[in-house]
Amino acid sequence: MTRTRTPVVAGWFAGEGEDFRLLGTRCSACASVYFPRQDGACRNPGCAGGDLVEVPLSRRGRIWSYTDARYRPPEPYVSDRELPWEPYTLIAVELAAERLVVLGQGVPGVSVADLEIGMEVEVVPGLLGEDGDEASGTAWTTWHWRPTGVTA
Amino acid sequence: MTGDVAVLGAGMHPWGKWGRSFVEYGTAAARAALADAGIGWRDVQSVVGADTVRGGYPGYVAGATFAKALGWQGARVTSVYAACASGAQAIATARAQILAGLADVVLVVGADAAPKGFFRPAGGDRPDDPDWLRFRVLGATNPTYFGLYARRRMAVHGDTLEDFAQVKVKNAACGALNPHARYRTAVSAEEVAASAVVADPLRLLDICATSDGGASLVLSSMEFARRHGATDPVRIRAVSTVTPTYPNTVLDLPDIATDSAAGVEPDGASFRSSIARAAYEEAGIGPEELSLAEVYDLSTALELQWYEDLGLCAEGAAAKLLREGATAPGGRIPVNVSGGLASFGEAVPAQAIAQVCELTWQLRGTAGARQVTGARVGITANQGLFGHGSSVVAVR
Ligand SMILES: [Zn+2]
Numbered sequence: 001m002t003r004t005r006t007p008v009v010a011g012w013f014a015g016e017g018e019d020f021r022l023l024g025t026r027c028s029a030c031a032s033v034y035f036p037r038q039d040g041a042c043r044n045p046g047c048a049g050g051d052l053v054e055v056p057l058s059r060r061g062r063i064w065s066y067t068d069a070r071y072r073p074p075e076p077y078v079s080d081r082e083l084p085w086e087p088y089t090l091i092a093v094e095l096a097a098e099r100l101v102v103l104g105q106g107v108p109g110v111s112v113a114d115l116e117i118g119m120e121v122e123v124v125p126g127l128l129g130e131d132g133d134e135a136s137g138t139a140w141t142t143w144h145w146r147p148t149g150v151t152a
Numbered sequence: 153m154t155g156d157v158a159v160l161g162a163g164m165h166p167w168g169k170w171g172r173s174f175v176e177y178g179t180a181a182a183r184a185a186l187a188d189a190g191i192g193w194r195d196v197q198s199v200v201g202a203d204t205v206r207g208g209y210p211g212y213v214a215g216a217t218f219a220k221a222l223g224w225q226g227a228r229v230t231s232v233y234a235a236c237a238s239g240a241q242a243i244a245t246a247r248a249q250i251l252a253g254l255a256d257v258v259l260v261v262g263a264d265a266a267p268k269g270f271f272r273p274a275g276g277d278r279p280d281d282p283d284w285l286r287f288r289v290l291g292a293t294n295p296t297y298f299g300l301y302a303r304r305r306m307a308v309h310g311d312t313l314e315d316f317a318q319v320k321v322k323n324a325a326c327g328a329l330n331p332h333a334r335y336r337t338a339v340s341a342e343e344v345a346a347s348a349v350v351a352d353p354l355r356l357l358d359i360c361a362t363s364d365g366g367a368s369l370v371l372s373s374m375e376f377a378r379r380h381g382a383t384d385p386v387r388i389r390a391v392s393t394v395t396p397t398y399p400n401t402v403l404d405l406p407d408i409a410t411d412s413a414a415g416v417e418p419d420g421a422s423f424r425s426s427i428a429r430a431a432y433e434e435a436g437i438g439p440e441e442l443s444l445a446e447v448y449d450l451s452t453a454l455e456l457q458w459y460e461d462l463g464l465c466a467e468g469a470a471a472k473l474l475r476e477g478a479t480a481p482g483g484r485i486p487v488n489v490s491g492g493l494a495s496f497g498e499a500v501p502a503q504a505i506a507q508v509c510e511l512t513w514q515l516r517g518t519a520g521a522r523q524v525t526g527a528r529v530g531i532t533a534n535q536g537l538f539g540h541g542s543s544v545v546a547v548r
Binding site for chain 2: 008009026027030031032033034035036043044045046047064065066067068069070071073074075076077078079088090092097098099100101102103104105112116117118128142
């Protein structure tokens with residue numbers, strides 16, 4: 001048995017490996033794209049209102065900016081307080097086709113020293129954290145940004 | 153001007169971690185503002201409280217909480233919440249009541265007892281709240297966003313860590329002169345550089361702390377001020393509380409993504425610059441007429457951003473303005489002569505009110521050692537989570 005893999009938020013991403021994608025919605029009337037997904041009405045004040053259709057977002061984008069978390073964030077971020085804090089990067093990525101910027105954690109092992117504004121990154125499946133024991137616990141899945149030059 | 157309201161009184165409780173309730177800070181600030189105005193609490197016809205979100209249930213009904221603590225006397229009451237813009241909305245509400253003729257004299261109060269460490273969202277499992285989501289999904293604290301803006305400025309405009317440090321050096325030197333400030337010691341660039349990195353490239357001394365504090369204003373109609381003998385009071389000429397325009401294309405707290413520009417071409421102005429523009433338009437005053445500005449320096453890098461958004465210099469030229477000394481005391485446009493949040497720390501509902509207290513003292517010429525010579529026009533700038541604008545123009 002292993003922990004049950006559960007997305008940290010339902011409906012924001014799907015797929016495995018190369019097919020992993022962030023999921024947004026697009027307005028059929030004005031072409032605005034929403035992430036996180038918008039499922040009620042289009043938020044463009046000049047839009048007559050179209051259907052909001054689920055769309056996978058571009059897999060690759062360029063770094064708009066980046067930083068890291070040198071201190072343990074407070075709850076509801078889940079982290080094991082028994083373990084020493086391991087900083088992770090946070091990367092804001094500009095998606096050209098959707099013309100929006102999406103923030104995400106960088107893949108484990110990548111530090112701010114490895115990043116540069118304008119660098120190409122791709123979205124990959126990631127593990128946010130684990131709850132409970134090996135047999136009945138939950139592994140919370142998420143998305144990570146990984147520089148396209150990095151294969152690890 | 154018919155749109156003006158008078159600032160009759162301004163008061164604060166000193167900021168710091170005092171371990172008391174927000175009610176104590178707020179009532180102390182209110183009593184100070186009433187004494188400064190020279191009017192009794194019973195003369196106040198309306199109380200507007202800026203809400204705190206922590207500190208439990210009473211925080212959500214701040215107006216009545218302060219009114220009760222001061223002694224029920226039947227005044228009209230309002231409580232407003234707009235995150236860091238709560239104080240500006242409290243001022244806007246008071247001003248609207250005065251201009252509408254609903255009240256001649258209004259007491260505005262904001263106070264908070266902040267928790268230690270990072271701000272965090274309200275408790276419980278709340279996946280419909282963007283503020284909860286950014287912590288749960290990304291562990292993205294407020295300094296995360298400040299770090300993103302700082303790194304972006306370095307890449308796009310060539311700002312350096314030394315520039316950021318110099319903002320702290322400037323503001324700490326000002327705060328050392330302010331008896332209301334929490335931190336009252338000078339800080340060197342070396343000390344900033346030696347402090348721990350919190351969110352690369354920003355260090356502990358680049359980021360403002362959380363604090364307890366309280367601030368209060370007594371606002372009145374110009375007619376009441378005249379009858380009261382205040383012939384030349386500081387006047388509030390504009391209060392900007394605008395929202396962003398779609399699409400908002402700069403990643404902002406607490407959102408995980410920006411709006412998309414795929415459907416509508418952005419108009420080119422950032423949300424922060426639109427806050428200032430609305431204030432200038434309402435006041436009929438431009439940035440070249442300012443004597444001083446109090447801006448929201450949550451981080452050193454963010455203060456530089458405000459220079460550009462307020463039109464104190466061209467886009468990308470903020471570090472140059474700083475290096476020239478233009479924003480230091482004695483410069484062309486001193487910024488955060490109060491010491492700013494760098495010296496006060498954040499007490500969310502109080503800070504936008506505290507900015508106007510500083511403008512009031514500066515425009516009266518009673519700011520003591522930190523007085524800006526001949527100050528006639530001042531602006532505050534601030535921004536509240538979830539898209540709340542906040543800017544006040546005061547004149548004398
Ligand atoms: Zn639409």
